[in-house]
Amino acid sequence: MMAPWDLYVIITTNLGGGRPTLELVRQALAGGATAIQLREKDLPARELVELGREIRQLTRAAGATFIVNDRLDVALAVEADGVHIGQEDLPARVARELLGPGKILGVSTGTVLEARQAVADGADYLGVGSIYATRSKEDAGEPIGLAGLKAIRAAVTVPLVAIGGINSNNAAEVIAAGADGVAVVSAVIGAPDVAAAARELLAAVRRARH
Amino acid sequence: MMAPWDLYVIITTNLGGGRPTLELVRQALAGGATAIQLREKDLPARELVELGREIRQLTRAAGATFIVNDRLDVALAVEADGVHIGQEDLPARVARELLGPGKILGVSTGTVLEARQAVADGADYLGVGSIYATRSKEDAGEPIGLAGLKAIRAAVTVPLVAIGGINSNNAAEVIAAGADGVAVVSAVIGAPDVAAAARELLAAVRRARH
Numbered sequence: 001m002m003a004p005w006d007l008y009v010i011i012t013t014n015l016g017g018g019r020p021t022l023e024l025v026r027q028a029l030a031g032g033a034t035a036i037q038l039r040e041k042d043l044p045a046r047e048l049v050e051l052g053r054e055i056r057q058l059t060r061a062a063g064a065t066f067i068v069n070d071r072l073d074v075a076l077a078v079e080a081d082g083v084h085i086g087q088e089d090l091p092a093r094v095a096r097e098l099l100g101p102g103k104i105l106g107v108s109t110g111t112v113l114e115a116r117q118a119v120a121d122g123a124d125y126l127g128v129g130s131i132y133a134t135r136s137k138e139d140a141g142e143p144i145g146l147a148g149l150k151a152i153r154a155a156v157t158v159p160l161v162a163i164g165g166i167n168s169n170n171a172a173e174v175i176a177a178g179a180d181g182v183a184v185v186s187a188v189i190g191a192p193d194v195a196a197a198a199r200e201l202l203a204a205v206r207r208a209r210h
Numbered sequence: 211m212m213a214p215w216d217l218y219v220i221i222t223t224n225l226g227g228g229r230p231t232l233e234l235v236r237q238a239l240a241g242g243a244t245a246i247q248l249r250e251k252d253l254p255a256r257e258l259v260e261l262g263r264e265i266r267q268l269t270r271a272a273g274a275t276f277i278v279n280d281r282l283d284v285a286l287a288v289e290a291d292g293v294h295i296g297q298e299d300l301p302a303r304v305a306r307e308l309l310g311p312g313k314i315l316g317v318s319t320g321t322v323l324e325a326r327q328a329v330a331d332g333a334d335y336l337g338v339g340s341i342y343a344t345r346s347k348e349d350a351g352e353p354i355g356l357a358g359l360k361a362i363r364a365a366v367t368v369p370l371v372a373i374g375g376i377n378s379n380n381a382a383e384v385i386a387a388g389a390d391g392v393a394v395v396s397a398v399i400g401a402p403d404v405a406a407a408a409r410e411l412l413a414a415v416r417r418a419r420h
Contacts, residue, residue, distance in 0.1 A: 044298035045280060070255060072283035077304045088254035094287045 004065070005125060005161045005181030007202040008035040009188050011055075016189040024189045025055050029062040031188070031198025034181070035161075037084055039069035052078030067106060072098055082106060084127065087114065096122030106161070110144055115152045127183060128152050130164025131174060135186070146177040153178030168200045172208035181205065214275070215335065215371045215391030217412040218245040219398050221265075226399040234399045235265050239272040241398070241408025244391070245371075247294055249279035262288030277316060282308055292316060294337065297324065306332030316371070320354055325362045337393060338362050340374025341384060345396070356387040363388030378410045382418035391415065 009028040016024045025036055036059050038052060048071060056078050059066040067084050068075035072095055075083040082104025085095055092107050099105055107118035108127040115126055130143045149162055162179035167187045174182055182205055191197030219238040226234045235246055246269050248262060258281060266288050269276040277294050278285035282305055285293040292314025295305055302317050309315055317328035318337040325336055340353045359372055372389035377397045384392055392415055401407030 045295075045300045046298050049301060049304065071281075073281065073300060073305075073308060076308055077300060085255075088256050090255045090283060090287060091259060094259065095283075098283055098286055 004034040005159050006034045006205050007032060007188075007198060008037065008067075008161050008181055008183040009033040009198060010037045010039050010069075010183060010185045011189060012039050012041075012185060015185055016194075017192075019189075019194075021051055022054055022058070024194060025058050027194035028188055028198050029058060029064055031195035032202040033062075033064055033188070033198050034202075035065040035067060037067040037069055037183070038080075039084075039185075041070070045071065045074055048074045049077050052080060056080060065104070067104065075099075075103070082124070084108070092118050092121035092123055108163075109152065110141060110148070112151050112155045115156050119156045119158055123158060125159040125161060125180075126152070126156065128160045128162050128179065129183075131162050132165025132170065134163075134165040146173060149174065149177045149179060166201075168197075168204040171201060171204040175205055175208035214244040215369050216244045216415050217242060217398075217408060218247065218371050218391055218393040219243040219408060220247045220249050220279075220393055220395045221399060222249050222251075222395060225395055226404075227402075229399075229404075231261055232264055232268070234404060235268050237404035238398055238408050239268060239274055241405035242412040243272075243274055243398070243408050244412075245275040245277060247277040247279055247393070248290075249294075249395075251280070255281065255284055258284045259287050262290060266290060275314070277314065285309075285313070292334070294318070302328050302331035302333055318373075319362065320351060320358070322361050322365045325366050329366045329368055333368060335369040335371060335390075336362070336366065338370045338372050338389065339393075341372050342375025342380065344373075344375040356383060359384065359387045359389060376411075378407075378414040381411060381414040385415055385418035 011024050013021045056066055066080045067082050068080045069084050070089045072083045084106035086108040096105055104124045106125045107123040109115040109118050128149055132143050159180040161181045161183045162174045163183040166182045166184055171182050188197045221234055223231045266276055276290045277292050278290045279294050280299045282293045294316035296318040306315055314334045316335045317333040319325040319328050338359055342353050369390040371391045371393045372384045373393040376392045376394055381392050398407045
């Protein structure tokens with residue numbers, strides 16, 4: 001299954017300036033987000049399922065990919081397109097087996113070793129970062145920079161979604177370094193105008209590619 | 211799939227007096243626990259999988275049932291016998307569908323209405339409580355007492371595992387009120403001698419039944 005990773009917007013409601021989850025999703029989609037990830041570490045599964053069902057409808061209507069972070073069971077329950085796992089979540093190989101072949105598996109990686117392992121375990125795409133310093137994710141570790149991204153690009157062939165401190169000013173160099181798309185949290189959902197921020201970032205990604 | 215619910219020990223490591231998870235499990239099984247539930251709300255999925263795999267081996271060797279709380283994906287990943295969900299976890303009907311027919315689905319209930327709904331949604335057994343006041347679960351709500359348990363017993367035919375403030379002094383009246391077994395946290399894993407506490411409680415349950 002292929003997906004366009006140009007602009008991958010991660011929704012974590014408490015980074016959205018007090019706006020409701022579904023409003024953030026609607027605005028991100030209105031601005032052209034090609035993928036939405038629901039990443040809520042502190043919500044009970046029942047709430048995740050309720051939100052996930054709504055986001056499934058919104059993303060389907062917009063032609064966008066919908067990915068659930070960590071909770072593979074919730075991803076299946078809401079018929080998301082796939083699940084994204086970090087290095088502390090389910091082991092990738094286990095996730096691949098539970099998901100079956102028809103769903104997308106994304107894995108967060110920061111090194112060539114992790115990237116190779118994730119692909120061997122069945123990842124369909126990789127989250128790669130942090131590229132730059134970021135405050136959206138406390139446990140993001142030291143930035144790997146464009147050099148780190150290039151090294152992973154040289155090592156694997158699956159799509160790479162770069163993450164960490166990316167905005168419309170630096171998106172071009174990230175794409176030039178080999179990313180297939182950019183993932184953002186605050187740069188879009190923390191912006192005063194979410195749709196406008198998404199639109200600007202998507203334009204920067206597409207300009208960089210052509 | 212049937213399981214003996216006589217003594218259902220819930221493992222939440224931080225209620226275990228500083229002892230390691232697997233030591234608590236080993237001691238509970240040594241004392242005769244017939245079912246073990248892993249309930250860790252704050253551990254990453256990767257750690258749950260690692261613990262779950264070990265508990266799967268220990269419970270299999272002891273002939274005990276192994277249930278994972280909330281994380282259906284983890285339950286499947288470690289080949290647990292089933293999953294237990296509360297009213298804030300995955301909806302029971304969704305859990306039933308994702309689990310398939312070969313796994314056990316348990317649902318926490320406190321009223322006849324919830325109990326009937328859970329059975330209609332596919333629950334194989336019900337957790338019923340809190341019977342008495344308890345400090346192990348902050349969100350347990352007002353105790354339903356033996357009267358609440360009897361009402362649920364009269365309403366459904368699936369096995370009932372009573373929970374909440376149960377110990378070897380009151381276990382007999384809980385069984386007499388219609389419970390098929392008792393679930394405990396602190397009464398076993400908080401005891402100075404976990405195996406002895408399990409043994410004493412199991413004996414009380416079995417005496418009450420015969």
